[in-house]
Each structure stands twice: as structure tokens, then as C-alpha cells.
Amino acid sequence: MDEKDNKQGPQRVDLERFRAVLQKRNIPTRFKVDKYTEDVPAMLRECYIAEVMRRRMQFIDDEATQNHIKKAAKWLTGNCKPGLLLFGTVGNGKSTLARAIGRLIEVLYESTYYDRRKTVRTVSALELADIAKNQPERFDSIKKAELLVIDDVGVEPAVVKVWGNEISPFTEIMYYRYDRVLWTLVTTNLDDEDFYKRYGPRLGDRFTEMFDRIAFENYSYRK
Known part of the structure; x- marks a missing residue:
């Protein structure tokens, strides 16, 4: 280093510019519905009704259902956490709402342009364990899906054997998606303690950090 360099002193970084580069590279953009955002609650309600009718059940327009749809619509359109957890007792609309969300996204983002088409992968936790054991390539594609719904978490075997190794399919998927901040919707009958x-x-x-929550405390609609 010559005398001129000594007089100039050590080179320093522009921290504001450095911070901007980090934020641009390290903060993934979580998918959210950006079409007809004001109408998402009404559209989600229609998708919910359609799902109820598809199963030949009666739609019950009670306060609990209205609140669940409203909260889910807010999560779909807002700057919220990457995951949504629907939890509560059996038969009170968790899976129906999850399917309605999937249907809404697929209808809104049907397109001839591949980069705008959105498909929601839906799998039950029990099915996921079987896929992990017998179809590793399909399991890997589910794990990496852009938009994923896992239904009925907690009924699956905690551990399965794959080629002699024990793995926990649900845990593996959650770690993967947590690290990459991927859009994930989970339904479960488990409470926090369970x-x-x-x-x-x-x-x-990690669930606490990753998921917004909607509690389903209403009665079962299957009665």
C-alpha cells in the first residue's frame, strides 16, 4: 500500500445500500391474492357454499362461518404470515374452508400463461405418509409445491420407514417450507398441547412463527 492509500484510510461500505441488497435478496414474496381484493370475502363465501353443495350438505350461514371466511379472506389478501392453521374440533368446516380457498385461487388464476396459473396441491396427512413411503418423487414434488394444503394433521403415523430409514413426513415438509417461507395451509383437530x-x-x-391461526370452536355440522 502506498502513501496515498494510507492517507485515504480504509475503504468503508455503504450500509444503506448493503441493507437494500440484503432485503432484496433475502425476503421472499409470499403469494397473496392480488385480483379483485375487495371482492375476495364474497367470492370465498361462494366457493365455500359450492364446496358444501358438492358434498350434498346444507350450507349453514351462521356467525361462526361468516367469521371464518372473513378471517381467511384477510389472510389471503394481506401481508400476513406464510402459513394459515385452521384448528378445532371435528366437523365444523375446517376442511371445507381449506378446499374453498384452493378453489378460489385456481378460479382466479386460470390462465393460458403458465407463470400466472396457480394450482393448490391438497393432500391429507394420512395420504402424505403413504406417499413418502411408496412414492418418494411425488413426495418431493409435494414438499416443494408453491401452494400446499395439508388436511387432518395429527391422524397420520408420526414415523414411517423408507428404505429402512425412519422419517416423519409431516415434520420434514414443515421444516422445508418454513426455511423457504412457502405458502402453506394446515387443518388439524389438535390443540397446542397435543x-x-x-x-x-x-x-x-416454528409453527408459531410461520402460521396465522383461525380457531373453529363451533359445533359440528355433520350432526
């Missing part, structure tokens, strides 16, 4: 007992505090803590 979830921590089954999957452990490490995954439980």
Missing part, C-alpha cells in the same frame, strides 16, 4: 406432545417444541415454535 401438537407440542406429538411433534415437539422445535416444530411447535
